[in-house]
Amino acid sequence: MDIYQLVQSHLSVIEQLQAHNLKGIQEFAQVCQKALQSGNTLFFMGNGGSAADSQHLASEFVGRFVKERRGLPAVALNTDTSILTAIGNDYGFENIFSRQVEALVNSGDVVVGLSTSGKSPNVVKAIETAKAKGAVTVGLTGDNGGRLQGLCDICIVVPTGITARIQEAHILIGHIVCEYIDQEDLPECLKTVIP
Ligand SMILES: O=C(CO)[C@@H](O)[C@H](O)[C@H](O)[C@H](O)COP(=O)(O)O
C-alpha cells in the first residue's frame, strides 16, 4: 500500500474542492447562520461514516467549536436508537429520517443530508420531506451528486468517487461552517453565554 499516494489523493480532492466548491460552502455557511439568527435549528443525518460526521457536527453547535458562545440548536437524526429502531421496525429503514423530519422540522430550519453517493433512500426521502415542510435543504455528496444533486437547495458535490475521500472533505466543509458561524459577527442573542 502506498501511503504517500493515499495522502496525495486526499490533497488532490481538497485542492479540487478549493477550486470548485467555495461558493457552495459559503452558501451553506450563510444559510446556517441565517437560520440560527432566526431561532431555527440545524439538522444533520447520514448512514455509516456519515452518521458519525452528522453527530460530530451537531455536537460542535450544541457544545462549542472554538469560541465561547451560547449553545446553538443542532440535532443529528441518526443517534436515538429507540427512535431509529421503532421507525425502522414499524415503517421500514427508508423512513428512519423522514419520519423524524415530519415530527421535528419547522419551516426555516436547515436540513443537511450527508451521503457520499447522494443515493441513500432514507436521506433522499428525508430531504423530500424537509422541502415539503419549508426547510432549507443541503446535500453533502460526492461522485456525480446522485439524487441529492438537483433535489437540495444547496448541494456540494465533492469531486471524486472515492467514499473515504468524500467523507474527509465533508468533515472539512462542516468545520468551515462551524468556524464561519463562530467568526462572523453574531447577534447578541447568539453570543450570550447563559451563566
Ligand atoms: O464510512 C464508510 C465508508 O468509508 C461506510 O460506513 C459508509 O458510510 C456506508 O457504507 C454508508 O452506508 C454509505 O452511504 P452513502 O454515503 O452512500 O449515503
Ligand SMILES: [Zn+2]
Ligand atoms: Zn468511512
